[in-house]
Amino acid sequence: MMLxxxxxxxxxxxxxAAEVDKNLKLYLNDYNHxxxxxxxxxxxxxxxxxxxxxxxxxxxTAKSIGCSIEQVMPxxxxxxxxxxxxxxxxxxxxxxxxxxxxxxxxxxxxFGEDIAILTGDALFAxxxxxxxxxxxxxxxxxxxVLSEIxxxxxxxxxxxxxxxDVSSTGKRTTKKNLxxxxxxxxxxxxxxxxxxxxxxxxxxxxxxxxxxxxxxxIGLVFQIIDDILDITSSTGTxxxxxxxxxxxxxxxxxxxxxxxxxxxxxxEKTEKxxxxxxxxxxxxxxxxxxxxxxLIREA
Amino acid sequence: MMLxxxxxxxxxxxxxAAEVDKNLKLYLNDYNHxxxxxxxxxxxxxxxxxxxxxxxxxxxTAKSIGCSIEQVMPxxxxxxxxxxxxxxxxxxxxxxxxxxxxxxxxxxxxFGEDIAILTGDALFAxxxxxxxxxxxxxxxxxxxVLSEIxxxxxxxxxxxxxxxDVSSTGKRTTKKNLxxxxxxxxxxxxxxxxxxxxxxxxxxxxxxxxxxxxxxxIGLVFQIIDDILDITSSTGTxxxxxxxxxxxxxxxxxxxxxxxxxxxxxxEKTEKxxxxxxxxxxxxxxxxxxxxxxLIREA
Numbered sequence: 001m002m003l004x005x006x007x008x009x010x011x012x013x014x015x016x017a018a019e020v021d022k023n024l025k026l027y028l029n030d031y032n033h034x035x036x037x038x039x040x041x042x043x044x045x046x047x048x049x050x051x052x053x054x055x056x057x058x059x060x061t062a063k064s065i066g067c068s069i070e071q072v073m074p075x076x077x078x079x080x081x082x083x084x085x086x087x088x089x090x091x092x093x094x095x096x097x098x099x100x101x102x103x104x105x106x107x108x109x110x111f112g113e114d115i116a117i118l119t120g121d122a123l124f125a126x127x128x129x130x131x132x133x134x135x136x137x138x139x140x141x142x143x144x145v146l147s148e149i150x151x152x153x154x155x156x157x158x159x160x161x162x163x164x165d166v167s168s169t170g171k172r173t174t175k176k177n178l179x180x181x182x183x184x185x186x187x188x189x190x191x192x193x194x195x196x197x198x199x200x201x202x203x204x205x206x207x208x209x210x211x212x213x214x215x216x217x218i219g220l221v222f223q224i225i226d227d228i229l230d231i232t233s234s235t236g237t238x239x240x241x242x243x244x245x246x247x248x249x250x251x252x253x254x255x256x257x258x259x260x261x262x263x264x265x266x267x268e269k270t271e272k273x274x275x276x277x278x279x280x281x282x283x284x285x286x287x288x289x290x291x292x293x294x295l296i297r298e299a
Numbered sequence: 300m301m302l303x304x305x306x307x308x309x310x311x312x313x314x315x316a317a318e319v320d321k322n323l324k325l326y327l328n329d330y331n332h333x334x335x336x337x338x339x340x341x342x343x344x345x346x347x348x349x350x351x352x353x354x355x356x357x358x359x360t361a362k363s364i365g366c367s368i369e370q371v372m373p374x375x376x377x378x379x380x381x382x383x384x385x386x387x388x389x390x391x392x393x394x395x396x397x398x399x400x401x402x403x404x405x406x407x408x409x410f411g412e413d414i415a416i417l418t419g420d421a422l423f424a425x426x427x428x429x430x431x432x433x434x435x436x437x438x439x440x441x442x443x444v445l446s447e448i449x450x451x452x453x454x455x456x457x458x459x460x461x462x463x464d465v466s467s468t469g470k471r472t473t474k475k476n477l478x479x480x481x482x483x484x485x486x487x488x489x490x491x492x493x494x495x496x497x498x499x500x501x502x503x504x505x506x507x508x509x510x511x512x513x514x515x516x517i518g519l520v521f522q523i524i525d526d527i528l529d530i531t532s533s534t535g536t537x538x539x540x541x542x543x544x545x546x547x548x549x550x551x552x553x554x555x556x557x558x559x560x561x562x563x564x565x566x567e568k569t570e571k572x573x574x575x576x577x578x579x580x581x582x583x584x585x586x587x588x589x590x591x592x593x594l595i596r597e598a
Binding site for chain 1: 330332333334336337341388391393394411412413414416417419420421422423424425427428431437438439441442445446449450452453454455456458459461462463465466
């Protein structure tokens with residue numbers, strides 16, 4: 001696999017990210033009647049830019065299966081709501097204490113800690129509302145979609161990863177623990193973004209299984225590169241405070257494996273992700289490109 | 300309506316609360332594989348006593364309609380998970396900053412703020428998991444139940460009430476605002492506990508409508524009495540820090556209306572609640588008794 005940075009902008013489906021942004025904006029119209037500060041904070045956090053990786057993966061999966069992106073849009077946006085909620089709570093002083101998010105003051109810096117906690121809570125609830133109100137699927141399928149997302153986000157998923165993260169900060173952890181942490185904290189919601197799309201689009205169980213392996217691997221690569229960029233990328237490029245992981249004595253891939261070995265693992269996992277879908281009877285280009293993008297991204 | 304404190308212990312269905320406790324304990328077995336600190340914090344908060352008012356109302360509604368309590372148990376316990384999550388986040392230093400809950404250290408005092416935020420997040424997600432995994436209803440009905448709960452808990456419900464609360468603390472608010480705040484913060488989840496039960500038990504729309512009026516009124520009474528007890532009840536009796544609302548310059552019924560008028564409003568709303576269900580063809584005794592209990596409770 002030969003890649004260079006010149007490929008970067010051709011690899012990521014910006015058009016899909018733009019569709020996500022457009023639809024997120026539309027869904028936010030549902031919140032015109034709620035208390036003003038909550039509405040403002042929700043809008044600020046949801047429309048704060050970002051790559052929209054998770055919803056883009058949801059749309060890309062639908063496209064690759066031959067299903068319309070509109071068909072999975074509510075679920076894609078619901079997953080972005082959950083991702084946004086998790087960032088708001090992550091950034092809180094009691095957790096990562098990060099003042100910057102995507103180059104702007106994080107939610108608690110802008111609105112106060114109380115509103116930040118509550119905005120996260122609101123977005124988590126409203127993510128399910130998007131699916132309940134707008135996802136055009138049979139009741140059984142909607143329940144399957146909800147179940148995938150809740151498992152990914154809950155006590156055996158994202159929250160478990162976060163708890164391991166805060167509990168092991170400042171102590172040297174094992175490599176096994178680190179992978180468990182990232183699998184839960186990052187990969188599971190990425191896997192859910194892909195699997196829910198495949199479920200809505202009636203993919204068979206072989207496709208679902210392969211896509212899960214793809215998702216798990218690109219999720220881990222995403223996190224490894226995130227850890228590397230935390231060290232190498234300036235605050236201006238990443239929109240996050242440079243060196244925050246080191247300041248917080250976080251366990252990361254580079255801190256446990258070193259930079260070179262971390263890059264090597266990321267490359268191997270990217271190859272594994274691409275390999276996992278290569279025999280599927282779907283249009284693989286977009287998912288393959290996204291996997292490559294995640295490996296060589298610079299922000 | 301003549302009531303005296305001697306009636307108190309006969310009015311509340313302790314047997315239903317015991318059933319709730321038993322089932323909550325069983326459901327917690329699902330969390331044996333999650334990170335130890337999260338499991339411990341979930342167990343500590345969920346099994347920390349309490350009246351179990353919301354799940355008891357869910358079971359009581361089922362009984363009054365002639366449906367078994369087992370039929371609604373997963374939903375009843377899911378609502379208690381949500382209530383527990385909301386208390387954990389409420390108690391945080393950035394919100395109510397309360398060190399005591401039910402006579403014991405609140406979650407963040409016991410486990411730290413980071414774990415408290417995440418335990419709340421986990422319980423919120425897991426509440427939906429209880430319904431998805433254990434609620435024995437048709438897919439369509441399950442979606443209806445989820446929709447009721449999510450609307451009650453989300454940006455147009457409990458979180459909206461909380462945002463009004465933190466935003467108006469220290470400023471004198473209007474009576475209209477106060478009622479809106481309590482309706483969202485307290486009544487909506489109580490209404491959801493009753494309505495979801497009625498939906499699962501196939502109640503018709505007239506019954507649902509009357510039960511909603513009942514729920515709204517007892518919810519407001521519950522909050523008025525809570526505000527009164529915050530002033531009159533010692534920390535030892537209530538398990539919460541006495542006078543916390545005054546310390547926090549909170550807007551409450553007594554602070555806006557005075558004690559006597561607050562008691563009068565509570566009595567009128569209790570009568571309205573009882574009146575709203577009196578013509579229904581269901582067994583009204585248990586719901587009527589709970590309404591009376593809420594008015595004269597001492598903790």
